[in-house]
Amino acid sequence: MKIVVCVKFVPDIQADRRLGQDGRVVRDGGDGTLNELDENAVEAALALAEAAGDSEVVALTVGPAGAEDAVRRALQMGADRGVQVLDDALAGSDVFGTVTALAAAVRRIAADGPVDLVLTGMAALDGLTSLLPAALAAELDLPQLTLAAEVAVEDGAVRIRRELDGASETLAAPLPALVSVTDQANAPRYPNFKGIMAARKKPIQVLALADVGVDPAAVGAAGARTRIVGSSPRPPREDRVLITDDGTAGTRLAQYLAERKLV
Amino acid sequence: MTARCTPCRIPSAGPGRPAVLVVRHAPDALDARSGADPQEAARLVTAARALGEVHVVRLTGAGGGASDDAERVGRYGARALHDVRVGGDAAHPRTLAGAGAGAGAAAVADLAAALGVTTVLLGARPHEQELAALVAHRLGAGLVTGAERVEPGPDARPVAVRRSFAGTWAARVTVERPRAVVTLRTGGLPAVPVPDAAPAPVCPHVAGPPAGDRGWRLVERAEIATGDRPPLVGADVVVVGGGGTGGDFGPVDELADALGGAVGATGVAVAEGWADAATLVGQSGVTVSPRLYVGAGVSGAVHHSNGVAAAATVVAVNPDPQAPIFAHAHLGIVGDLFDVLPQAAAALRRLRT
Incomplete structure (x- = not known):
């Protein structure tokens, strides 16, 4: 089985973030890392590959030079090889630009043997674009099974369980398919010393947009379908009330809600 | 020439007013249990009114769907209620999950194109976010998700306001395409009826069989009991x-x-x-x-x-x-x-x- 797992490099979620003049995310300080939700996708890919045997896990990223670190982390966890789409024209891509580049790279990876499964995390913690899995599946014309809390492959079909909207759903699709997993799906393994050493010898193929047949005008800021025209830090709540319980806070809470017609 | 709905001939909008599509998409089991959901339809239609003439699309699977009725959406100013029946999954007719979502997205995109709408508005639950991505992909539209409000822009297209970074920043977002798809978090938004409201005319549509259906299907769906309490989703x-x-x-x-x-x-x-x-x-x-x-x-x-x-x-x-x-x-x-x-x-x- 051949599995492509999409990973993204994001700043440390606890570091300060802001939106710059051009509407892009500016990261101040803090180390970058593999998007922590993508670690669940890598873990799911590795577990499925181990269960199936005779499998290959390819870690794929679209992003700037530092994004290689996200792929390296996936390789340390146990992925077999990495692919990075790296091109200056990608800067400022929205979700559809990113999807265009990812889909082209998946097709390129499929050129030397069909891809059975595309795995993603549930969202990128920086931009929160949880749409990426759905849009990527549409672009690749694959069945999409999203927000999986459990995933298994059997007899050429993938089956997931997800919990949302007050219901537990089991969905299934024949391979090839796209699956996004949540952080409930598994506990990602921590790379051990052997894994870290082995990752140094694993290849990361760097591809430009031209290598995957994508028009630079279709991605990046040039191809973005949305534009941020203004941004501002939200002021702290002016109407904020902070009280310390003196034994009557519960009653005051009830009064507060009653005054605002919330009861 | 004014665009019209093909089956019912309802004009999409009046002169100088763009048409806006509000999409209601929910497994009916959810809707039936959640008294808050019709209120969400009212909030969405109220928000959409600021952008143009409102058409509501109700996606229903073989056994039902979002339970908005013509009287209710009419009260908030909807011009028409388009009742789109999607084939759905024969074994699980009470849901749009599985291949039905793809067919639903195709039906919404076709209707948006036929009516010449500039904006497609949805709620921001997981089912709706996925549908929004599929619709935007089909329409080649700009997509803004989880917006806290929408405003009319300088042209017929909207400006969406969304928060980033756990709500610490607010960004104003415009689209660079002829159409916008926006998912809206409706909890803080008002529902304001219009004076002299009348029930919206209902226009039935039948969506084609799910295209590209390669066996993507719902195997099982079990409601999680919440006792006498309302379900989390849609709760006030x-x-x-x-x-x-x-x-x-x-x-x-x-x-x-x-x-x-x-x-x-x-x-x-x-x-x-x-x-x-x-x-x-x-x-x-x-x-x-x-x-x-x-x-x-x-x-x-x-x-x-x-x-x-x-x-x-x-x-x-x-x-x-x-x-x-x-x-x-x-x-x-x-x-x-x-x-x-x-x-x-x-x-x-x-x-x-």
Whole structure:
């Protein structure tokens, strides 16, 4: 089985973030890392590959030079090889630009043997674009099974369980398919010393947009379908009330809600 | 020439007013249980009115769908209700999950093109986010998700306002394509009826069989019992218990019942096994946009705050005055939830009687 797992490099979620003049995310300080939700996708890919045997896990990223670190982390966890789409024209891509580049790279990876499964995390913690899995599946014309809390492959079909909207759903699709997993799906393994050493010898193929047949005008800021025209830090709540319980806070809470017609 | 709906010949909009599509998409089982959901339709239609003439699309599977009726959406100013029946899954006719979502997206995109709409508006639940991505992909439209409000832009297209970084930043977003698809968190938005409202004319459509159906299907769907409490999704009031409960959700349940609200849990509470995974509120679980959110013993980690940023009023009870949740709170109470919540519940019960 051949599995492509999409990973993204994001700043440390606890570091300060802001939106710059051009509407892009500016990261101040803090180390970058593999998007922590993508670690669940890598873990799911590795577990499925181990269960199936005779499998290959390819870690794929679209992003700037530092994004290689996200792929390296996936390789340390146990992925077999990495692919990075790296091109200056990608800067400022929205979700559809990113999807265009990812889909082209998946097709390129499929050129030397069909891809059975595309795995993603549930969202990128920086931009929160949880749409990426759905849009990527549409672009690749694959069945999409999203927000999986459990995933298994059997007899050429993938089956997931997800919990949302007050219901537990089991969905299934024949391979090839796209699956996004949540952080409930598994506990990602921590790379051990052997894994870290082995990752140094694993290849990361760097591809430009031209290598995957994508028009630079279709991605990046040039191809973005949305534009941020203004941004501002939200002021702290002016109407904020902070009280310390003196034994009557519960009653005051009830009064507060009653005054605002919330009861 | 004015665009018209093909089956019913209803004009899409009047002169100088763009047409706007509001999409209602929900498994009917959810809608039937959630009294708050029709209210969401009212909020969406009210928001859409500011942008143009409103057409509501009701996607229904073989056995039903979103339960908005013509009288209700008409009261809020919808020009027409387009009832789109999607083939759905024969074994599970009561849901649009599986291949039905793809067929639904195709039907919505076709109708949007036929009516010449500039904006497609949806709610922001997981089903709707996925549908929005599929519709935007088909229309080549700009997509803004989880917006807190929409405003008319300088041309017929909207400006969406959304929050980033756990609600600490607000960004104004425009689209660079002829059409916009926007998912809206409706919890803090008003529902305002129009004067002299009439029921919206209903126009039936039948969507073609799911294209590209390669066996993507729903195998099983089991509702998770919430007892007498409303389900989390669509709830007007949500009381969430976190690590500070130490596993005792008694006070959380008690306050939720006094408020007629739903009970949720943080990642910590779910990881400790104190609460069912289906009650997880936050980025990994359910995103809520209630009128009132109460966080009890919740620190306010960014994964959780992202899921509650759209709540209209936030109340937090935590013994740590430095807890990040207080930055989001309208009312912050530094105290012990085991003292504060039962006292508040008792006072609320007295108010009721």
